[in-house]
Amino acid sequence: MHSLFQFFRIIDLAGMSRYRWILALLAIFYSSLSICTASIVRPISESHRSAALELFVPVDESFGSLENTYEALRTLEILGLEKTYDISRATCKAVLETLGSSPSITKDLFYALKVNGILKCQIEAINFEGIASNMLAVLKNANSLPDFYYSIGSLLLIKKHGFEVILPDSDGAFHSIKALSQSDGRWRYDSNGAESSTYAAGMALEALAGIVFLADSEVDQSMIGVVKNDIVKLFDIIKSYNDGTLYFNDKYVHSSDYKSPLEISAAVVRGVTSFAEVSSGKLNIPGNKILGLAKFFLSIGVPGSSKDLFHQIESLSCLENNRIYIPLVISLPGTVLSLTSRDQLKVDVTTVFGAAAPPLSVKLVQAFNSNSEGKPIIENQELHFDKENSIHYLDIASLKMDVGKYKLIFEVSLHNLEDESKYATGGLTSFSAFFTGSIKIDKGELAILNSDGGSAETIEKLDLSKDSFLSLSANHLQKFRLSFQLTTPLGHTFKPHQVFLKLRHETKVEHLFVIDSSARQYKLILDFLGLVEKFYYLSGKYDIELTVGDATMENSFLRTLGFVELDLPEPPEKAAQPPPQPADPYLRYGPKQEISHIFRAPEKRPPKELSLAFLALTFLPLIGFIIGLTKLGVNLKLFPSSPGPAAFSILFHAGIAAVLLLYGLFWLKLDLFTALKALCFLGPFLVFVGHRTLSHLASTSAKLKSS
């Protein structure tokens, strides 16, 4: 692994602006290669347990519906984590409620019984006889597959609780379910539905297995034989991925009842294994198909959803212990092996849950170099067995293998003949592995050549295994030559994926050159005369950086060799300008520039005292006016004395006051529309009372005049 890290570090360090995308692609390519080989199935491990604890977390002592609760409890039970949560109090309450109320939906009852089977709630309180007779009635009238499935499943669970359940007409029920099967091994949900489905086949097989288990008398063996034949046909329509994993899937017309391949495969595995459990004789399914299914479930890795995890774990537990074939999984704990530290090639053969396999031996049948397919490098090497760790191993130092990527093909052979019919090992299994080692770099040389036939101006020896610093100088009529050799631990020429030379000018303008290999050595000749334009006529100091990197090279490096002082001619008029250098990409992650908001500068205001002084001054005339008024005395002689006109004139004054008050409010808080609306009422009122008052005054004065 070490060399891989180093390799990626080089990619990271070689942050060359315009070649970065190439490097990124390379990085993705190699990382995908290494992941692909590393992700080849591993048995269920601690990561599944921790994922289960993360995905199944009870809220208020409950996992939600009874179906979800069953899935959670079953998964945790299989993984040996059933003691993690104590949810029995709340869940048992729900279970007893469901079982006590004899619900119309048999599905709820089915899951309640399943949960009860795990939690073992107070079974004395449950009327199992009543539920059983209920279920028998449902079964009698059932005409769709889910009805059969849930009623038979419930009866089976009641029987497992220790109550006697007798299925009166088992042959009839068997026939009714069998009637729904199709010629290709799939099943229909009910007799009216034309669509056949693989998921239904899984359900039907489980229901049939239940009938055989519950039957009071032996079920007709010929019928069981027919169903076995159906199962074989069902396995003929199994689908496969490129990596050899097998799964079941359905074509869907309606998206509403979509089921994922995982769900469908899980249903089939449940059905087939439970049918194999109850039927006598062996099912005629090839071990490879069982192994392919097991690999499909394992290749999912650690699922992200609780449903997926349940289906994966439950179907693997069905496969772990079945009567057809028990799949044995071959896995490599490490696919990157270092020749320097003399790693061992280890092979693990276990069941899907990582339990020990029966006595067996593992043979490395062939090993190919991925670059040169054809002749195998190694043939028929038996692996040693380490009894303590129950692991098969081989010392790679003894294999005389060079660095590189290899395709390894293993074969597992069981020691006992009777195990052959019990376990599926899958014949040959291939893996790819990286053998890494330290690469020797020698004959390093850096030279400045004159253009006249190549006489050397300066020649510097380079020891690329350690840091050194050279200072060279050259002009545009000279050439630059770099050469070195790379040899593998076995003395072969090594061709790394990345061999780059980078020249960087003081102004950060960079130029990248790929170094080609020719006749066992890497050589690069730069003719500065042809490069002046590419260098933008920039004279001065150029740093020399050399990158040599490969996934299998443990000592990959990115090293500054020194600098070369270049003397290039003056640029002509129309010479291209060097492109602007992009900003440091890491700046993107730095703090952003602070945004400064620009507000309108507040207007200059006078000092408060001055404003107040002027306010007082404006009030002075008013005070003078009031004083004058008091001096004169208010003349109310003309105020009408009779009650009618007096009331009008009071109203008139009040109206004026009201309007002024309204103006005040308008200024303070009301808007124009509210003020105008109020004015609409006040105005006519004021006009009316004002007219009455003033006309009264006018008539009295007219009377006076006339008199």
Next chain:
Amino acid sequence: MAKSTSSDVLTLIRSLRSAYAATPTNLKVVYMGIVGSFPFNSFLSGVLSCVGTAVLAVCLRIQVNKENKEFKDLPPERAFADFVLCNLVLHLVIMNFLG
């Protein structure tokens, strides 16, 4: 007799009011000269309110003055009603403009 007294009092009050109304205008202008014209609409509405009130008061006085033969047929009550109405309209506009 009563009429003339009342008219005198009325005239006196009006003249005082007119003087009062005009005084803040001068004050406003002085104030603005000192501190600048930042809330210009306030200043403008203040000045216009004072000037408007003064103009209306002058109009009232012209109309109620007996010596002006022009308005002989116009009763002072009618003039007063006009004055009140005009003031109300003027101040509605001023308030709106004052912001």
